[in-house]
Amino acid sequence: MLKRELKVNFKGYLIWSGVTILMFLVVFLIYPSIINGPEADSINEMMKMFPPELLKSFNMDLASIDSAYGWLKSEGFVFILLIIGCYAGILGSNILLKEESDKTIEYLGVMPIKRTSIVLQKSLAGVVYIIGITAAVGVFNFIGLDLSGDFDKKQYIFLSLTPLLSCVPVFFVCMFLSAFAHKTKKMLGISLGLVILSYVFNTLSSLSENTEYLKYFSVFTLADIRNVIINISVNPLMIFISLFIDTLFLCMTIIRYNKKELV
Amino acid sequence: MNSILQIKNLTKYYGKTLGVKDINLELDKGEIFGFIGPNGAGKSTTIRSVLNLINKTSGEVLFEGKTLDKNDTDAKSQIGYLPSEINLYDDLTVKQMLDLHEKFFDKDISQRRKELTDRLKLDETKKTEELSLGNLKKLGIVLAFMHEPKLLILDEPTSGLDPIIQQEFFNLLTEEKQKGTTVFYSTHILSEISKICDRVGIIKSGRLLKVEPVKELIDKSLSYVTVSSKHCDEIIKDLNIEPTAAENNTVIFKNTSDADTLVKTLAKYRIDKLYIEQASLEDIFLHYYEQEG
Incomplete structure (x- = not known):
């Protein structure tokens, strides 16, 4: 079952990883010409015009975009979090529901396998691929940065792990929600909406004190990139909360799935 | 105890719509039980409730005297199911589908698999999505029979089968019956009931109207x-x-x-x-x- 799930989702994994890596490949190819070109100074001048709150929300107050690593720390990880978040959301909402949508659940449901086992094996396959895409993008960017010049390797390794803290919970939350649905189409919109809304909350929360409370409604708060950049470490509390959300939603999915009408 | 499957007061509502009400049935070991009714009468609802694919509103299903739970893998490994509409993994070939099926069971079922695929002349190289309705049905039959279950639940099993394969299928059912396998045979084709079934249950608008031996029903009623x-x-x-x-x-x-x-x-x-x-x-x-x- 696990082997089958890994096989079924492999194509999706390749596409998402490939597109993300391609995007960063383009960045690594064009970035040297931008930072060495005449526009570099004007970009820095333009950055100074933005309000500090806005720069803070994209971590631009901590990193200058005059190097590939600087860009990656600020805007680059915005994309990484969003892309892996969307991938995790889609994977989470599809992994159980696809059986119902394709009507193969009528076959799987009568096989001698417990529903809990179905959820666990599919969850494991999903987590493997989220780790897989994080690792693929992380390794590719590591090589790209290494070829582009000097960078803080320890800080980068911690940074490249941060998507796991927010995206694995996205996967489990979306999988739980999918246990209430019967069609994948509807769930796809819900999961993507959830990821984007969560990201918007996270961005808004750093814009002013009035909106700070929004961070409690966003799983992207768990990525805690600012702390990693400043302290070069991952906050154990974030790891704990992330694992707690994963476990909680996995357990709730198992309970719900055991009660669900499958056809 | 001679009964293998007992359905007690099975009731299923979809919201406020009645699916089936107060179905009471007992299937004896080694019998072929016909379950007949037109479309929408509640045949598939009964089967899906028995198999725990849908939740019962009330009632109980016992398999060999024990409540048939959705997580009872031992009981599930003793049941073979052929749905009326077969949906399998499109990305797999027939061989891969059969390989996957084998892995769900603890025992070696490769010999029986070979016997059935040879007998039904099933081409294992094709992808399941490329199969015609008849060949898909043949694959469904192999999947339902190959782990040698004690209870076979067949929902409209002959639709899409050509007359030669249909006859082969009936021969297969007769052999299963001789081996002691119980068959729950749901259909709307009356000639099939009189041809192979020992008893018949007639269902209408979610209610079981009558359960009687086929011979008695024809002779007496x-x-x-x-x-x-x-x-x-x-x-x-x-x-x-x-x-x-x-x-x-x-x-x-x-x-x-x-x-x-x-x-x-x-x-x-x-x-x-x-x-x-x-x-x-x-x-x-x-x-x-x-x-x-």
């Missing part, structure tokens, strides 16, 4: 009677029947009472002519449907 007599009106009153036709001192009616009652009642009057014709299974089926409104 319904006959068409033609009586010519000057006392037709009295006979009608006496038997409390509604004639299907009446003219010139001749009445034709459906008789549902036993032969003894019929003969004793008619013996009270002078009868000029009497014809008793046995109803076909089709007539019996239609009779129950008309009777229940």
Whole structure:
């Protein structure tokens, strides 16, 4: 079952990883010409015009975009979090529901396998691929940065792990929600909406004190990139909360799935 | 204990819509039980409730005397299911699908798999999405039979099969019956019921109307009677029947009472002519449907 799930989702994994890596490949190819070109100074001048709150929300107050690593720390990880978040959301909402949508659940449901086992094996396959895409993008960017010049390797390794803290919970939350649905189409919109809304909350929360409370409604708060950049470490509390959300939603999915009408 | 499957007071509502109500059935080991009814009568709802694919509103299903739970893998490994509409993994070839199926079971079922694929002439190289309806059905049959279950639940099993494979399928069922396998055979094709089933359950609008041995149902329950007599009106009153036709001192009616009652009642009057014709299974089926409104 696990082997089958890994096989079924492999194509999706390749596409998402490939597109993300391609995007960063383009960045690594064009970035040297931008930072060495005449526009570099004007970009820095333009950055100074933005309000500090806005720069803070994209971590631009901590990193200058005059190097590939600087860009990656600020805007680059915005994309990484969003892309892996969307991938995790889609994977989470599809992994159980696809059986119902394709009507193969009528076959799987009568096989001698417990529903809990179905959820666990599919969850494991999903987590493997989220780790897989994080690792693929992380390794590719590591090589790209290494070829582009000097960078803080320890800080980068911690940074490249941060998507796991927010995206694995996205996967489990979306999988739980999918246990209430019967069609994948509807769930796809819900999961993507959830990821984007969560990201918007996270961005808004750093814009002013009035909106700070929004961070409690966003799983992207768990990525805690600012702390990693400043302290070069991952906050154990974030790891704990992330694992707690994963476990909680996995357990709730198992309970719900055991009660669900499958056809 | 001779029963393998017991369905007790099974009721299923979809919201406020009735699926099935108070279904009570007991299947004996080694019998082929026909479950007949038109589309929407509740056949698939009953089957899906038994298999725990949908939740029962109330009632209980016992397999070998034990509640059939959705997570009881031992019991599930003893059941083979052929759905009316077969949906399998499109990305797999027939061989890969059969390999996957084998892995769900703890025992070696490769020998039986080979026997069945050879017998049904199933091409294992094709992808399941490329299979015709008939070949998909053949694959479904192999999947349902190959782990040698004690109970086979078949929902419209012959749809899409050509007559030669249909005959092969009936032979296969007969052999399974001889081995002691119980078959729950859901269909709307009456000829299949009379051909292979031991007992039949008739379902209409979610309610089980009658459960009876097929032979008894055909032999006893319904006959068409033609009586010519000057006392037709009295006979009608006496038997409390509604004639299907009446003219010139001749009445034709459906008789549902036993032969003894019929003969004793008619013996009270002078009868000029009497014809008793046995109803076909089709007539019996239609009779129950008309009777229940």
